Amino acid sequence: MNCCVFSPTASMADDENVTGKIQEVFPGAVRSSELASRVKAVLCKNGYSDDKTLLATSLCCDEVNRELEDDLTSIYNFNFSMGGLAGFAFGGVTSFGAMAHHIPDNGSCLVVYGPHVGVDKDGAVGKVNRRGRNNGSGICCGSAAGAAAYCKSVQSGTDPTPTPVDALDAQQTFVGNMLLPQYDRVCKAPDPKVQLPLTLFDIQDEFMKKIISKGCGEVAGEGKIAILGGIQINTPAGTSEYFLPKVFKVMNNKGEEIADLIGAF
Numbered sequence: 287m288n289c290c291v292f293s294p295t296a297s298m299a300d301d302e303n304v305t306g307k308i309q310e311v312f313p314g315a316v317r318s319s320e321l322a323s324r325v326k327a328v329l330c331k332n333g334y335s336d337d338k339t340l341l342a343t344s345l346c347c348d349e350v351n352r353e354l355e356d357d358l359t360s361i362y363n364f365n366f367s368m369g370g371l372a373g374f375a376f377g378g379v380t381s382f383g384a385m386a387h388h389i390p391d392n393g394s395c396l397v398v399y400g401p402h403v404g405v406d407k408d409g410a411v412g413k414v415n416r417r418g419r420n421n422g423s424g425i426c427c428g429s430a431a432g433a434a435a436y437c438k439s440v441q442s443g444t445d446p447t448p449t450p451v452d453a454l455d456a457q458q459t460f461v462g463n464m465l466l467p468q469y470d471r472v473c474k475a476p477d478p479k480v481q482l483p484l485t486l487f488d489i490q491d492e493f494m495k496k497i498i499s500k501g502c503g504e505v506a507g508e509g510k511i512a513i514l515g516g517i518q519i520n521t522p523a524g525t526s527e528y529f530l531p532k533v534f535k536v537m538n539n540k541g542e543e544i545a546d547l548i549g550a551f
Contacts (some may be wrong), residue, residue: 299340307317308519308528311480315519315528316551320398322357326413328550329396329512332536336361338393342385344369344377344494346402346427350414350520353527358398371429371457373401373518374464374490386504394510399494400532401486402427402518412479415522426520427460429461430482435453437469464489483517486531491515498541505539512536512547 308315316324326336341362345351347370359365366385377384382397389395404414404426414426425431447521465472468485475481498511505511515533534547 291373293402299524301407301522302404304407304521304525305407305528307405307411310519311411311477312517312519312528312530314551315517315530317526318354318357318518318529319526320551321354321529321531322361324550325358325396325514326361326401328534328547329536332512332547333510334394334396334512338390340366340385340393340395341387342366342395343380344373344397344399344490345518346371346373346429346520348402348427348429348520350404350416350426350527351402351518352369354398354518354529355456358396362396368397369399372427372433372461372486373399374457374461375494375497376460379497380502381419382497383504386501386506389505389509392429392509394512395505396512396514397494397498398514399490400403400518400529401430401483401490402515402520403430403483404520407543409535413464414520419444419525423522427483429458432458432466432470433462433465434469434478434482437466441469441473455481464493485487485513487515487517498537502537502539502541507539509539510536511539512543 339362341358343355343365355365368377368381369374405411406413406415406423413423415423470479471485472478513535516529516531519528521527531551536544538544
């Protein structure tokens, strides 16, 4: 079994202005590299073997989100991607079933999912300083912000097209319509930019659990399904990316919970 005891990795010189804001508005967030090490250690104690684990991710397609995947694939090799804009699992039940059939013999899977949000060098939530761009910070997550703008326009009486007329922007239309029933939580919050990813996580968490409930029987034998859900927090270059874990549990292929592991964080 390829497992080891968790030991914290050395941290880079994080920008305290950024990390201070993260801990203020997303208490409990941890560096993605530390998160990956903890997940490895905890899953090893729960019957997982690194070389028998298939990693599946449902994270936004934005390039700033690859750091967490890199930290996890350094342990579990390649990942099966289920996600699209804003982190929604657009692959649905079909992608989960396909992933389940790719799990190594006598192995298990780890599903990591959630939306993302930036914190820029000035501590602004909902923005991030992007590599190679010298014009300050930009919106992050753009899909989430676009969905919020769509919901606001609906509430104000504007009549945007509710469904795509073709496939050119189907994912973004889906994100907006998934957020719409919960948008009051965002617009009435003390800080809507902080609340937006929290609300999107709750929507995605319910969505992912429905997918797993439908597809869990495709996991063979005694294989387990570990799920790690939370919010990715993107940061400027030179500062570690963070992740706020919200759900961490292991289930069997009947969809029954075996262990709630969120206490590991």
